[in-house]
Amino acid sequence: MRSWPHRKNAFSIPKPSIRLSPCTALSFWLSLAGGIVLYFSFLAGGAPDTGWFSYAPLAERAFAPGTGVDYYIVGLAVNGAGTIIGAINLAVTILLMRCPGMAISRVPLFVWMTLITSILILGAYPALTAALVMLLVDRGLGGHFFDPAGGGQAVLWQHLFWFFGHPEVYIMILPAMGMISEVIPVFSRKPIFGYAFVAGSSVAIAFLSFGVWAHHMFAVGLGDTENAIFSATSMLIAIPTGVKIFNWIATMIGGRLRMTTAMLFAVGFIAMFVIGGLSGVSLAVVPIDLAVTDSYYVVAHLHYVLFGGTMLGIFAGAYYWFPKMTGRLLGEVLGRWHFWTAFVGLNLTFLPQHWLGAVGMPRRVFTYAADTGWGPLNLISTIGAAILAIAIAIFFVNVVRSLRSGEIAGDDPWDAFTLEWSTTSPPLPENFATIPAVTGRRPLWDRKHPELRDAR
Amino acid sequence: MRPPADAIATLSLIVGAIALLIFIGVEGALVYAIWRYRAARHVAGEPATFERNRRLEIAWTAAPAVILAVVFVLTLGTMAEINGAGVAPAMRIAATGHQWWWEFSYAGVATANELHIPVDTPVDLELTSADVIHSFWVPELGPKMDMLPGVTNRLRLFARRAGSYDGQCAEFCGIEHAWMRIRVVAQSRAEFDTWLSAQAAPAPHGSEGERVFLANICVNCHAVRGTSAAGTAGPDLTHVGARTMIGAGVLPNDVARMRAWLADPERYKPGTLMPSVPLSDADLDAVAAYLVSLR
Amino acid sequence: MIAARPAVATNRTLLGVVIFIASESIFFLAIVLAYIAYREAGLATAKATLDLGRTAIFSLALFGSSATMIGGRLRMTTAMLFAVGFIAMFVIGGLSGVSLAVVPIDLAVTDSYYVVAHLHYVLFGGTMLGIFVGMYWHFVDAVWVVVFSVVYLGTLL
Numbered sequence: 001m002r003s004w005p006h007r008k009n010a011f012s013i014p015k016p017s018i019r020l021s022p023c024t025a026l027s028f029w030l031s032l033a034g035g036i037v038l039y040f041s042f043l044a045g046g047a048p049d050t051g052w053f054s055y056a057p058l059a060e061r062a063f064a065p066g067t068g069v070d071y072y073i074v075g076l077a078v079n080g081a082g083t084i085i086g087a088i089n090l091a092v093t094i095l096l097m098r099c100p101g102m103a104i105s106r107v108p109l110f111v112w113m114t115l116i117t118s119i120l121i122l123g124a125y126p127a128l129t130a131a132l133v134m135l136l137v138d139r140g141l142g143g144h145f146f147d148p149a150g151g152g153q154a155v156l157w158q159h160l161f162w163f164f165g166h167p168e169v170y171i172m173i174l175p176a177m178g179m180i181s182e183v184i185p186v187f188s189r190k191p192i193f194g195y196a197f198v199a200g201s202s203v204a205i206a207f208l209s210f211g212v213w214a215h216h217m218f219a220v221g222l223g224d225t226e227n228a229i230f231s232a233t234s235m236l237i238a239i240p241t242g243v244k245i246f247n248w249i250a251t252m253i254g255g256r257l258r259m260t261t262a263m264l265f266a267v268g269f270i271a272m273f274v275i276g277g278l279s280g281v282s283l284a285v286v287p288i289d290l291a292v293t294d295s296y297y298v299v300a301h302l303h304y305v306l307f308g309g310t311m312l313g314i315f316a317g318a319y320y321w322f323p324k325m326t327g328r329l330l331g332e333v334l335g336r337w338h339f340w341t342a343f344v345g346l347n348l349t350f351l352p353q354h355w356l357g358a359v360g361m362p363r364r365v366f367t368y369a370a371d372t373g374w375g376p377l378n379l380i381s382t383i384g385a386a387i388l389a390i391a392i393a394i395f396f397v398n399v400v401r402s403l404r405s406g407e408i409a410g411d412d413p414w415d416a417f418t419l420e421w422s423t424t425s426p427p428l429p430e431n432f433a434t435i436p437a438v439t440g441r442r443p444l445w446d447r448k449h450p451e452l453r454d455a456r
Numbered sequence: 457m458r459p460p461a462d463a464i465a466t467l468s469l470i471v472g473a474i475a476l477l478i479f480i481g482v483e484g485a486l487v488y489a490i491w492r493y494r495a496a497r498h499v500a501g502e503p504a505t506f507e508r509n510r511r512l513e514i515a516w517t518a519a520p521a522v523i524l525a526v527v528f529v530l531t532l533g534t535m536a537e538i539n540g541a542g543v544a545p546a547m548r549i550a551a552t553g554h555q556w557w558w559e560f561s562y563a564g565v566a567t568a569n570e571l572h573i574p575v576d577t578p579v580d581l582e583l584t585s586a587d588v589i590h591s592f593w594v595p596e597l598g599p600k601m602d603m604l605p606g607v608t609n610r611l612r613l614f615a616r617r618a619g620s621y622d623g624q625c626a627e628f629c630g631i632e633h634a635w636m637r638i639r640v641v642a643q644s645r646a647e648f649d650t651w652l653s654a655q656a657a658p659a660p661h662g663s664e665g666e667r668v669f670l671a672n673i674c675v676n677c678h679a680v681r682g683t684s685a686a687g688t689a690g691p692d693l694t695h696v697g698a699r700t701m702i703g704a705g706v707l708p709n710d711v712a713r714m715r716a717w718l719a720d721p722e723r724y725k726p727g728t729l730m731p732s733v734p735l736s737d738a739d740l741d742a743v744a745a746y747l748v749s750l751r
Numbered sequence: 752m753i754a755a756r757p758a759v760a761t762n763r764t765l766l767g768v769v770i771f772i773a774s775e776s777i778f779f780l781a782i783v784l785a786y787i788a789y790r791e792a793g794l795a796t797a798k799a800t801l802d803l804g805r806t807a808i809f810s811l812a813l814f815g816s817s818a819t820m821i822g823g824r825l826r827m828t829t830a831m832l833f834a835v836g837f838i839a840m841f842v843i844g845g846l847s848g849v850s851l852a853v854v855p856i857d858l859a860v861t862d863s864y865y866v867v868a869h870l871h872y873v874l875f876g877g878t879m880l881g882i883f884v885g886m887y888w889h890f891v892d893a894v895w896v897v898v899f900s901v902v903y904l905g906t907l908l
């Protein structure tokens with residue numbers, strides 16, 4: 001998913017040659033190598049068995065004697081280096097390599113979100129790398145960073161991990177928000193409502209997201225003052241997030257909505273992300289968090305954000321840009337099946353988990369007692385997961401079929417606004433035969449509909 | 457004082473009601489937009505072209521801020537309440553998390569996995585861990601609190617009605633995290649006092665099972681007060697027969713199941729640090745009967 | 752006409768290096784903060800175990816190597832890369848050696864700072880592009896100044 005912006009940005013901000021391409025290659029290969037190292041652990045005597053968060057001291061040599069955690073450390077560090085290089089590449093490209101007329105106040109919102117995501121990566125990943133280095137020193141060189149018996153503190157890992165971990169949530173959701181910020185205006189036949197607010201709210205999110213990490217640690221016992229401060233910042237971050245939702249809906253108001261599959265997924269994103277956002281605010285309320293943190297309530301919350309949000313947004317982007325990438329439309333009939341099975345499946349899977357968490361089912365347990373009464377809701381969840389799997393299968397079938405025999409798309413199948421739709425599908429190796437002129441936020445629209453061109 | 461769980465429930469209802477209103481408003485606006493402005497229903501002409509309205513945007517930035525400010529004030533109040541602000545605890549109990557069982561200590565009287573508390577009494581748990589991070593959570597009694605090695609955290613418990621409350625570890629602590637259950641038994645003050653004085657007494661002597669127990673590796677990890685067994689790696693067994701469950705919740709406690717557990721702990725709790733002890737059938741019978749008799 | 756824009760707003764590589772250094776600072780900041788948090792917990796101190804004098808001399812060598820990069824235009828030929836690499840290895844070897852020598856008892860927290868800082872010399876200093884290697888060089892110097900102040904001078908008393 002992270003490599004997507006590299007491809008897309010090259011179109012949106014046209015410049016005939018990408019000078020930093022060795023950088024792109026380095027970023028890609030390092031990220032891939034990190035992933036391979038991580039997965040290689042399965043073959044090399046055991047996967048990391050301390051959770052994705054790998055809390056110390058459980059991840060220390062004394063409690064995780066296998067090599068899994070070592071592969072986790074090296075894999076994540078290498079992958080992180082690739083991600084950081086990729087972020088530098090994207091940030092520099094967006095800041096310095098825009099074509100004439102493409103002021104920063106005119107770049108497509110997807111590009112804006114990519115810039116903010118890059119900044120978040122540059123701030124967040126080094127903290128994770130630092131934590132990984134300390135854990136490596138503890139495990140390999142006899143250090144005691146996270147070992148209380150040797151003068152360290154278990155909680156230090158959590159501070160560093162979540163200083164990375166919370167921005168990481170926005171690193172995952174902002175690109176998807178950028179995608180639907182492109183899709184919704186095009187299929188509403190209207191410019192985005194409040195471009196400045198949508199872009200500006202992302203800047204606010206970026207700032208705030210570095211000051212909310214301890215909301216993952218309310219139960220650690222940091223103290224009421226600390227918890228109150230992080231509760232306040234976490235509630236604050238809901239404001240710029242809410243602004244985006246309002247702006248997307250206002251974009252649709254007064255438009256002429258074409259409910260293509262891409263638009264369906266974009267609207268589904270809004271509908272589902274609202275649920276994840278509201279449950280997120282409830283988790284910022286310290287006493288509620290103390291009741292439901294590390295329970296299935298959190299599992300439900302994060303999946304409404306990451307599946308209802310990120311995944312639906314990515315699917316919206318997939319249906320929207322597939323014709324540009326391949327020259328063929330991604331089938332609309334199977335697309336609708338894909339959307340509705342995904343929509344039903346995700347709600348069946350994740351909605352019941354709110355109740356499971358609220359009545360006391362903890363996360364990360366492989367079994368529970370029969371007399372807890374959690375069985376029926378878990379069964380619904382399981383059925384939902386099966387439906388979700390069907391949805392994903394439909395998507396892949398659709399991709400394969402469309403690649404082979406999909407309708408030929410032409411350059412601009414959606415009557416779109418932005419420059420990538422002015423070049424051929426798929427684009428030329430150098431993207432554009434001639435550098436296009438940019439006069440506003442919707443350069444292609446202005447060219448196609450001179451009588452309706454934007455005021456600025 | 458009000459039980460912390462009640463305070464949290466009240467706050468959850470308020471926050472939930474606010475969230476529900478916002479949910480209805482936003483989803484309603486979304487559905488309205490889709491229905492009202494769908495292309496099929498569109499009249500002739502180009503759609504609207506407005507692309508901003510500063511007043512409106514400032515309004516929908518400010519309105520959530522006001523709502524959140526109210527929620528934040530409520531949060532602060534409930535935080536103070538569930539901490540037991542202003543109400544001194546009538547009792548302190550030390551609780552230590554282990555992979556994968558709980559150690560409770562009433563001023564030196566050690567027990568495991570089942571926590572007894574008197575009703576209508578503010579009790580403070582002093583939480584720490586002997587190894588990795590665990591989290592003490594009994595949903596019906598209130599919030600959870602992590603147990604970190606090298607740190608002592610405090611958690612206020614307050615049970616209004618007598619009965620047994622189940623909970624379990626809420627921080628992933630390794631392979632048997634799921635089998636790290638807690639049972640809290642809330643009793644009247646008199647019943648609690650009787651229980652505590654029984655727990656404080658040493659174990660009775662003289663059975664065949666005791667002889668087998670003391671002659672085997674059991675004593676490396678377990679203590680039975682009044683005997684030479686003084687291990688600390690596993691639960692204190694002085695009154696193990698008085699507990700309702702074996703192995704932090706894996707089996708109900710009776711002689712047959714105790715025997716099965718001793719013969720093969722791995723079968724009921726894969727990954728447990730308790731080894732299976734190579735004993736003859738007769739010895740197994742004797743030790744199981746002995747342990748269950750320790751009431 | 753528009754006033755001349757600063758180099759960082761026109762030169763892609765320079766901007767990239769600046770962003771990279773900003774990102775790296777967070778990495779080093781996290782590690783130095785961890786040290787400060789643990790200083791009370793009985794870590795190696797300049798007073799007790801660390802050899803202030805020798806480390807100071809090695810630090811001067813480090814700054815000297817950095818100073819040679821200032822002034823003049825650095826031509827990053829292959830030969831020069833090897834030269835830079837050599838200085839790096841020498842200084843790193845020296846410093847790491849010192850660190851290993853002074854705290855042989857237990858490779859506790861403090862030592863890892865050498866490992867980390869010096870790993871970065873090799874890994875990143877070595878791979879930085881052309882003329883901008885100098886900038887990164889100065890950056891690691893700055894990191895070392897902080898580490899030296901905190902770990903050595905800060906624990907002197």
Ligand SMILES: [Cu+2]
Nearest residue numbers: 165166169216
């Ligand atoms: Cu977070």
Ligand SMILES: [Cu+2]
Nearest residue numbers: 625627629633
């Ligand atoms: Cu656990």
